[in-house]
Amino acid sequence: LRRACALRLGHPGYLSIAMDSQPSQRPSQFPEARTPRQEPLLTRTKRALRGVWPFIVLAILQTVVAIGSLQLLNGMRAFSTGESQWSKGQKDATFALSRYVNTGSESAYNDYLAALNVPMSDMQARELMEVNGEDTHQQASQLLLQGRNAAEEIDGLIWLVTHFKNTSAIRGPLEKWRASDVPLAELKTLATSIHESMGRNPPDSAQQRD
Numbered sequence: 001l002r003r004a005c006a007l008r009l010g011h012p013g014y015l016s017i018a019m020d021s022q023p024s025q026r027p028s029q030f031p032e033a034r035t036p037r038q039e040p041l042l043t044r045t046k047r048a049l050r051g052v053w054p055f056i057v058l059a060i061l062q063t064v065v066a067i068g069s070l071q072l073l074n075g076m077r078a079f080s081t082g083e084s085q086w087s088k089g090q091k092d093a094t095f096a097l098s099r100y101v102n103t104g105s106e107s108a109y110n111d112y113l114a115a116l117n118v119p120m121s122d123m124q125a126r127e128l129m130e131v132n133g134e135d136t137h138q139q140a141s142q143l144l145l146q147g148r149n150a151a152e153e154i155d156g157l158i159w160l161v162t163h164f165k166n167t168s169a170i171r172g173p174l175e176k177w178r179a180s181d182v183p184l185a186e187l188k189t190l191a192t193s194i195h196e197s198m199g200r201n202p203p204d205s206a207q208q209r210d
Contacts, residue, residue, distance in 0.1 A: 075160030078153035079173065082122060085148045086177075089118025090184065097191050104198050112191060119184055121146035126161065126177060133162040 092115035100108035125143035128136040137158055144154045164170045 071156060071159065072164075074153065075156040075164075076169075078149065078157040079160055079170070081153060082144070082147065082149045082157060083173065083177070086119045086122045086180075089115050089122075089148070090180070090187075093119070093187065093191075097187070097194070100198075101194060104202060109191075109195060116184075116188065116191070118147050119180070120188075122149075123177075123181055123184065126174070129158055129161045130165060130174075134158060 093112050096108050096112035096115055099105070100112055121143045125140045125147065128140045128143070140158055141154050144157065145151060149157065160170065161174070165174060
């Protein structure tokens with residue numbers, strides 16, 4: 001009440017007190033600090049991916065190329081190993097047949113049949129792969145096993161012949177492989193004729209020596 005009266009009467013002491021008690025309306029000299037607005041998580045993720053995705057694609061391509069190169073290398077190694085087994089089987093068959101002619105021993109003829117089965121099985125497997133591809137995977141695998149190919153290399157060999165038979169790296173070896181089909185068939189025909197002849201005129205005991 002006294003303060004109100006002082007204000008009305010213009011008492012200087014109370015007037016200064018009243019003015020000091022009123023809140024200041026003057027603007028502050030320092031602006032208020034604003035909290036930075038954060039972007040949504042999805043926006044930040046998209047921005048990060050835009051900078052990283054080329055490196056991800058490059059890493060994936062390098063991985064695919066490395067896997068393909070390794071598989072191709074394994075297939076070529078399997079092809080080379082199979083070619084060696086095929087050649088060895090043909091030589092062993094010729095040697096066993098020669099021994100059979102000289103001795104008339106059925107053991108030698110059985111050795112010839114076992115050795116001949118190696119290149120014959122490989123030839124049948126190759127024909128299946130060239131015509132029907134991986135559709136005859138199971139049958140071709142069985143024939144390649146009979147051709148003394150390593151079990152762990154058969155899948156790579158089938159993959160190589162099926163997908164790269166028309167490339168320059170495989171076309172040449174396959175043509176040489178096909179060229180041996182005729183001599184192999186001739187050897188088989190000759191051996192059958194010799195065996196039939198030996199059956200009609202078996203050698204005496206002096207000639208049968210191992």
